[in-house]
Amino acid sequence: MNEPNSAPAAAAATDAAGASGAFGGAGGASVVGVVGAGTMGTGIAQCLAEAGHRVIVVDPEESALATAPARLRDGIRLARMFRKQPAAVAMDAALDAVTWARSPRDLADARFVLECAPERIPLKEKVFRELDDACRGDAVFATVTSAIPVGRLAAQTGRPRQVLGMHFMNPAPLKEAVEVIRGPRTADETLDTALALLAGIGKTGIVVSDAPGFVSNRVLMLTINEAATVVQQGTADAATVDRIFQDCFGHTMGPLATGDLIGLDTIVDTLYVLLECTGDERFQPCGQLRDLVAAGHAGRKTGQGFHRYGTV
Ligand code: NAD
Numbered sequence: 001m002n003e004p005n006s007a008p009a010a011a012a013a014t015d016a017a018g019a020s021g022a023f024g025g026a027g028g029a030s031v032v033g034v035v036g037a038g039t040m041g042t043g044i045a046q047c048l049a050e051a052g053h054r055v056i057v058v059d060p061e062e063s064a065l066a067t068a069p070a071r072l073r074d075g076i077r078l079a080r081m082f083r084k085q086p087a088a089v090a091m092d093a094a095l096d097a098v099t100w101a102r103s104p105r106d107l108a109d110a111r112f113v114l115e116c117a118p119e120r121i122p123l124k125e126k127v128f129r130e131l132d133d134a135c136r137g138d139a140v141f142a143t144v145t146s147a148i149p150v151g152r153l154a155a156q157t158g159r160p161r162q163v164l165g166m167h168f169m170n171p172a173p174l175k176e177a178v179e180v181i182r183g184p185r186t187a188d189e190t191l192d193t194a195l196a197l198l199a200g201i202g203k204t205g206i207v208v209s210d211a212p213g214f215v216s217n218r219v220l221m222l223t224i225n226e227a228a229t230v231v232q233q234g235t236a237d238a239a240t241v242d243r244i245f246q247d248c249f250g251h252t253m254g255p256l257a258t259g260d261l262i263g264l265d266t267i268v269d270t271l272y273v274l275l276e277c278t279g280d281e282r283f284q285p286c287g288q289l290r291d292l293v294a295a296g297h298a299g300r301k302t303g304q305g306f307h308r309y310g311t312v
Contacts, residue, residue, distance in 0.1 A: 032048050050079070225285060
């Protein structure tokens, strides 16, 4: 591990800024690492590959690696149906740009790594320690965490100046903006590199300070938990709750359909992170949410959550 606050770490952050040009545009051919081949990891790998980056996705789970290439192909197809602009890179080239691996050691050459592992504090802390050991000293690490304070993960590394949060929303390829979290020790150069990477994949970063749940999930997780409690107490069923938000407020999606899209397992994990980090009992996941997850109904990805879905 590099020493915290060491001169090499500071110099490395400057180097990373110098490298920001490599992340700024299509055809950059820089190697970007992604940790986790799930919903977010695959979506973010797609964004990067379609902008011309070489991407290495690492996941220790055989089952995740087995299904990820097909999910990537489906994601590319879908994005091409929705996107107004033609893609910069042909579909086969985008698929070929992504390689799949099992160990963080496979990210030794990556200049930028996006961590998309499950939302559990000890697991992510371990991943950051492994990345710090495996990756080059000038690599920048971004966590896609939903709620864990960036400073807590950065403290697992000897390069806290080179760590920040990049909270992509789901589905990553179809969203225009990303909540970017500046940790207490994130260097200006690291922020510049991350914003350049985002600009190069056609997205805007909206920068906020570090806090549990940042802006988005501090608010959204309470809303989803409360909407689930409304169903639990029998005030209205899930379809009715979502209709109120769509037809009365004009939201594109109700809170329970949003929960299904995110993944109810991820919602419960995120609420527990917020509960632990804030001590605020409002973040205690309600029984309805926990029961659905325990029954394997984690939302769209399992075919059922608060609503039923035709295809997984
Ligand atoms: P997911 O469950 O779909 O995928 C997680 C992946 O990480 C799985 O493939 C799993 O095999 C893999 N994994 C497990 N242990 C690992 C390890 N030690 N190293 C590397 N990979 C490992 O979860 P997701 O929805 O993609 O969420 C990933 C992160 O993104 C979480 O922090 C989540 O809070 C955040 N996030 C999720 C959403 C969303 O809508 N799903 C949105 C924004 C942020």
